[in-house]
Amino acid sequence: MTASQRQVAHVFVELADTLVDDFDLLAFLHLLATRCKDTLEVDAVGVLLADHNGTLNTVAASSERARLLELFQLQNDEGPCLDCYRGAAPVHAADLAAERGRWPRFVAVAEAEGFASSHALPLRLRDDVIGALNIFGTRPGRLADELLAIGQALADIATIGILQERTARDRGLLARQLQAALDSRILIEQAKGVLSERLGSGVDEAFAVLRDYARSHNRRLREVARAVVDNDPGVTDIA
Amino acid sequence: MVNDRAARVWETVMRHAEQDGATPSLRHVCAACAEALSAAGVGFALTSSVGMFEPVSGTDPKVDELEELQATVGEGPGCEALVSGEPVLVDDLASPGSVTRWPVFAPAAVDRGVRGMFSFPAGRGAVHVGVLEVFRDVTGPLSPRDLGDAFAYTDLAMLLVLDSRGGIAASPAESTVRTGDGEAVLHSAEVHQAAGMLSVQLGIPVVDALLRLRARAFAQNVRLTELARSVVAREISFGPNGGSVSDSDLEGSA
Numbered sequence: 001m002t003a004s005q006r007q008v009a010h011v012f013v014e015l016a017d018t019l020v021d022d023f024d025l026l027a028f029l030h031l032l033a034t035r036c037k038d039t040l041e042v043d044a045v046g047v048l049l050a051d052h053n054g055t056l057n058t059v060a061a062s063s064e065r066a067r068l069l070e071l072f073q074l075q076n077d078e079g080p081c082l083d084c085y086r087g088a089a090p091v092h093a094a095d096l097a098a099e100r101g102r103w104p105r106f107v108a109v110a111e112a113e114g115f116a117s118s119h120a121l122p123l124r125l126r127d128d129v130i131g132a133l134n135i136f137g138t139r140p141g142r143l144a145d146e147l148l149a150i151g152q153a154l155a156d157i158a159t160i161g162i163l164q165e166r167t168a169r170d171r172g173l174l175a176r177q178l179q180a181a182l183d184s185r186i187l188i189e190q191a192k193g194v195l196s197e198r199l200g201s202g203v204d205e206a207f208a209v210l211r212d213y214a215r216s217h218n219r220r221l222r223e224v225a226r227a228v229v230d231n232d233p234g235v236t237d238i239a
Numbered sequence: 240m241v242n243d244r245a246a247r248v249w250e251t252v253m254r255h256a257e258q259d260g261a262t263p264s265l266r267h268v269c270a271a272c273a274e275a276l277s278a279a280g281v282g283f284a285l286t287s288s289v290g291m292f293e294p295v296s297g298t299d300p301k302v303d304e305l306e307e308l309q310a311t312v313g314e315g316p317g318c319e320a321l322v323s324g325e326p327v328l329v330d331d332l333a334s335p336g337s338v339t340r341w342p343v344f345a346p347a348a349v350d351r352g353v354r355g356m357f358s359f360p361a362g363r364g365a366v367h368v369g370v371l372e373v374f375r376d377v378t379g380p381l382s383p384r385d386l387g388d389a390f391a392y393t394d395l396a397m398l399l400v401l402d403s404r405g406g407i408a409a410s411p412a413e414s415t416v417r418t419g420d421g422e423a424v425l426h427s428a429e430v431h432q433a434a435g436m437l438s439v440q441l442g443i444p445v446v447d448a449l450l451r452l453r454a455r456a457f458a459q460n461v462r463l464t465e466l467a468r469s470v471v472a473r474e475i476s477f478g479p480n481g482g483s484v485s486d487s488d489l490e491g492s493a
Contacts, residue, residue, distance in 0.1 A: 187364030193435020
């Protein structure tokens with residue numbers, strides 16, 4: 001096993017270890033996005049899920065930078081994620097500069113953020129696509145096939161995580177599951193706002209505080225976010 | 240992106256409102272939802288604070304009775320959905336599990352011929368305005384399509400409640416429900432971050448902060464996402480000493 005193979009194996013073991021009973025889905029997806037970014041040696045990764053309306057929403061990202069979140073969201077109009085979701089197939093934009101005609105707004109914002117390439121891999125569940133893993137690089141170039149295979153495996157693990165949270169075998173439960181994940185994400189956005197105002201910090205820093213607190217107190221991100229928003233005396237030590 | 244389901248669902252609500260010669264309201268959401276899902280009835284109960292359950296619209300007297308019963312005895316799928324913030328989907332109210340869970344409510348509902356009941360909290364994150372409830376006279380789960388539609392009707396109900404609480408009239412021509420502002424309330428990270436920030440600045444719950452944000456965007460005719468972005472960037476603040484912005488925002492937009 002080479003060093004990098006060992007590293008990849010370690011990532012999969014780490015993620016599998018997280019999938020225990022009563023795990024924290026949002027913390028899991030955040031970890032997955034971060035590990036995906038490091039393993040694939042790319043610059044940003046996001047996990048997007050489609051809701052009951054087919055709208056793509058970000059549930060986790062390797063960075064909470066506001067402009068990056070915006071770039072994910074923008075793809076409800078155009079971009080690799082939308083094409084990946086609609087076409088139920090990977091989309092590779094090795095050189096964003098060559099895609100200005102295809103996605104004019106998306107490419108403009110991506111380039112302004114310093115990105116030069118983007119890939120979108122489907123989150124597949126049998127015949128359905130429930131979202132996409134979105135990858136950004138600051139240099140042009142298509143990811144090597146073996147890296148794309150790892151990326152797709154990570155996308156599959158993300159799907160397993162979503163299904164696992166409360167065994168969503170049928171599509172009805174899946175719809176509920178997706179809704180719950182998206183709702184948790186909005187709660188976290190509200191908590192980021194509350195915390196950033198209290199700390200006088202940026203919203204991305206507020207997320208780090210939230211995540212570290214949840215981690216060190218062994219609590220779910222959603223729970224901590226709820227307590228922050230409710231001004232629960234139990235979490236006054238957070239800020 | 241205008242997606243098919245949201246557009247289709249809004250059309251059905253508009254049709255019911257037009258037949259009624261009125262602007263779209265919760266009543267029309269319930270009626271349209273009952274029709275789309277072939278349900279025995281659909282009701283909506285408002286929540287003003289945690290635990291409050293206030294029935295407002297039902298498609299038939301049976302629904303109103305059952306909503307009232309939940310409010311009175313403080314138990315039932317709707318109460319549970321409000322507290323947990325998650326949908327409560329009950330395939331059979333006569334099952335032993337349902338009776339154990341809701342000893343007063345479940346038998347009363349079965350007596351009135353209701354067998355399936357599906358309660359959907361209307362809200363996002365900490366922002367919760369009520370619960371939409373679908374009553375069926377048959378047992379069994381909702382189909383995936385019906386479930387998706389129920390989520391979409393619930394979203395619409397939330398936006399209409401926010402409109403009415405924020406003093407924004409949902410006139411068909413300029414309803415915020417089918418515009419970018421409605422979409423932003425449902426999906427935008429920045430809008431919810433801004434609501435969180437404002438709730439601290441003003442010392443009010445996040446739901447009220449969201450109302451203030453929407454009211455101001457509406458009054459000043461700016462996009463909600465743009466206003467939210469300025470708040471997050473700390474270019475404007477709503478605090479007691481927050482410059483030109485004052486407590487009269489809400490009234491100003493009514």
